[in-house]
């Protein structure tokens with residue numbers, strides 16, 4: 375079974391803490407994104423996938439009003455009465471749970487519960503451990519209390535928790551990917567309508583390799599919300615000039631360039647990136663359908679340069695990681711992934727050269743920044759799922 379050791383360790387911790395086996399176990403994955411960065415909150419398209427790194431939740435409901443959540447990796451816990459008012463706290467990990475709970479409690483009578491959770495998704499690496507936490511918890515409560523939530527509801531609840539209890543005005547991509555992930559498939563998501571389509575993630579001679587810069591980001595302090603505000607301001611200027619547009623997807627590169635002076639240098643750069651990136655996702659899907667992976671890789675490099683120079687969400691370390699593979703014949707695409715300001719680069723690498731690339735990147739990165747790089751060979755996995763739902767021993 376997938377992730378047996380993670381499940382076993384969470385299950386053991388549950389038993390040690392609550393003196394019984396957990397009744398239910400859930401797995402909630404992190405995500406990658408092939409292309410379509412910083413466009414989910416701009417009504418664009420994105421191409422993410424869930425990966426085989428998870429948060430594991432062991433849960434048993436109880437007949438009292440008392441809830442206990444144990445964060446195994448943090449050696450921390452929170453205990454509260456389900457009837458108490460749920461408000462944000464100064465403990466970030468608790469806010470992910472509270473943000474979900476506040477919404478679900480409103481409409482549903484919930485009892486107490488006991489939870490232990492642990493993760494093998496690296497934190498702050500741009501792999502969306504936060505979305506996995508919010509959505510995994512919402513998914514679990516939905517199963518345990520028969521709340522009749524759809525997968526879309528769960529993704530939206532996760533996003534709202536992030537907005538209201540965490541303070542990050544994120545788009546919907548991460549939550550969607552975590553919930554809707556499908557083994558060996560990427561999902562093209564229209565972030566305007568939430569329509570989606572799966573594409574087989576078979577890159578033939580190439581595979582995906584993540585290089586973790588180990589530079590930690592938090593979107594709150596990193597300017598994520600600033601970027602959102604800047605493009606909203608830019609869009610308002612565009613709308614004034616072109617009243618017929620309803621979102622960035624109605625805007626062409628030409629339209630942005632034509633009013634460069636009205637936008638001013640900052641809005642101009644930001645808006646141009648968004649318009650180009652929305653188009654790149656469509657081109658990337660065409661490239662995947664045509665098995666043209668050189669083209670897909672070239673688009674990934676273009677995205678990186680846009681994110682670094684125009685959207686300004688990369689950092690020196692990630693730029694270095696991308697530049698060191700840019701002219702290496704074994705790597706046909708590379709770019710920063712996720713919110714940015716650190717985290718991982720995503721690379722499309724010749725299968726037989728993966729270890730050579732890891733060695734090269736690790737050596738040069740260590741020499742330059744004195745940081746030990748981590749590399750992840752990931753597999754594309756199912757979205758949030760039930761691992762077990764009976765008292766059976768694992």
Ligand code: GAF
Nearest residue numbers: 411412544545546547712713
């Ligand atoms: C973060 C956000 F949470 C996503 O919604 C998305 O905007 C991403 O950054 C950038 O594409 O992961």
